[in-house]
Amino acid sequence: MKMSDVAKLANVSPATVSRVLSHPELVSTETRQKVLDVINQVNYKPHIVARQFRTKETKIILVVVPDITSAFFSKVLRGIEHVAVNHGYQVILGDTENDIEREKEYINLLLQKQADGMVLLTARLNKANLEEISNHFPMVLACEYIDGLNIPTVSIDNISSARKATEHLIKLGHTKIAHITGTINVILSRDRMRGYQQAMMSHDLDIDSAYIQEGDFSFESGYNQMLKLLALENPPTAVFAFNDDMAMGAIKAVKDSGLNVPKDLAVVGFDNIKMSSIHEPNLTTIDQPKYEIGKKAMEMLIKLINKESIHKKKIVMKDELIIRESCSSESKVRESLEVI
Known part of the structure; x- marks a missing residue:
């Protein structure tokens, strides 16, 4: 079963099927549902490797956390994933265990183009290294930050x-x-x-x-x-x-x-x-808007991937004393x- 076969059954163009798979937000709800119904009916599986060669996209987002055992990050990750999935991306998680060398290893995956972008929930690398990487690859910092770093960041004060x-x-x-x-x-x-x-x-x-x-x-x-x-x-x-x-x-x-x-x-x-x-x-305790931080960080990363302008690079979310x-x-x- 090819993409063109799905297109014929759904009575749309192959380009529309491709958009439903890669950028569903660009397709009307009615057309998107019609294509998805056919995909589910025939159990169509896109050829991931072929798509990567064709589009130079992996449709993968890498999220790097300092400690996956921390309860704090679960809601941040959920906010990230909800936005990612709605835009056709899969999320891969990397746990550094607060080790800067592990952080470097995960960033190398981005440098090797094994992901389309990265959300860093930890920022232990030096400012110069992170800025150099962000000049070539989509990257957003969330929760942690570095003073004076010119990278899109979402955090509280x-x-x-x-x-x-x-x-x-x-x-x-x-x-x-x-x-x-x-x-x-x-x-x-x-x-x-x-x-x-x-x-x-x-x-x-x-x-x-x-x-x-x-x-x-x-x-x-x-x-x-x-x-x-x-x-x-x-x-x-x-x-x-x-x-x-x-x-x-x-x-x-x-x-x-x-x-x-x-x-x-x-x-x-x-x-x-x-x-x-x-x-x-x-x-x-002080409440951080954890889900909203993850959601906003992923929305910013999607804009970077799509080469859209970001008017406000530093977003400071509101906290609350509980x-x-x-x-x-x-x-x-x-x-x-x-x-x-």
């Missing part, structure tokens, strides 16, 4: 959102606020720490270096760094963690130390993953600690 999370604790009366960072060589970790520092300084609060502990994004590191904070002679009464995973690890450490959240210590996370609303206590049960006022914490 991590500095202001971290400042918002810290100020929530300050408004509750806390003055001894700790921060568990992500790996500090990642720009998101540095920006969220900067937001924390800005909030503390703007309220004339001391920033104790012992109150800043570096984690590695994982539940376990949140647990371990929280134990270090609790072991201080003058422990904090509140903690802002880089992400929800580490925040939940911190809460576990507090519980295992015989204390209570929020009664003895307030905790704020970041990302608003699904578990944050189920965890006990429910976690106060207030739940894991925070308490400083006065209540002090009263609890005095009883202990």
Whole structure:
């Protein structure tokens, strides 16, 4: 069964069948459905290799993530895939496991033209390398970013959102606020720490270096760094963690130390993953519009692939502070600690 056979049965031109397979958005709903009905009826399978030789397209999008085990990325990926599928593309996933060498390997697939474009959810390569690649191949950054990089990017403002999370604790009366960072060589970790520092300084609060502990994004590191904070002679009464995973690890450490959240210590996370609303206590956190970030990034990549102009290369999405049960006022914490 050839494309021309499908065209005859559907009473359309072979070019229309080709458009339905490669750019369905260019074909009317009625015609597209008529062709798809014939394709399903005769079980037509396009010759992928032949199409690649003819069109120089793979119809494949490569999405590179730093850690596939992170719950945060599932909704971002869903947004990417929904847009990709609607435009006739397949999505292949690459997990770097936070290894820059693995990131280079996946980018080489793009350089070898084994994908039509790439969405990078991690950006650990240097600015010059990424800009050079983007000059020749369609590429969009999402979630992570690099200052001054001239590549289409979709993210939130991590500095202001971290400042918002810290100020929530300050408004509750806390003055001894700790921060568990992500790996500090990642720009998101540095920006969220900067937001924390800005909030503390703007309220004339001391920033104790012992109150800043570096984690590695994982539940376990949140647990371990929280134990270090609790072991201080003058422990904090509140903690802002880089992400929800580490925040939940911190809460576990507090519980295992015989204390209570929020009664003895307030905790704020970041990302608003699904578990944050189920965890006990429910976690106060910063919500990122994860699905919308993925959707917008893929829409931008489609435009790049089709050589369409992008008027706004840097898109900053809106975040939101979600207030739940894991925070308490400083006065209540002090009263609890005095009883202990």
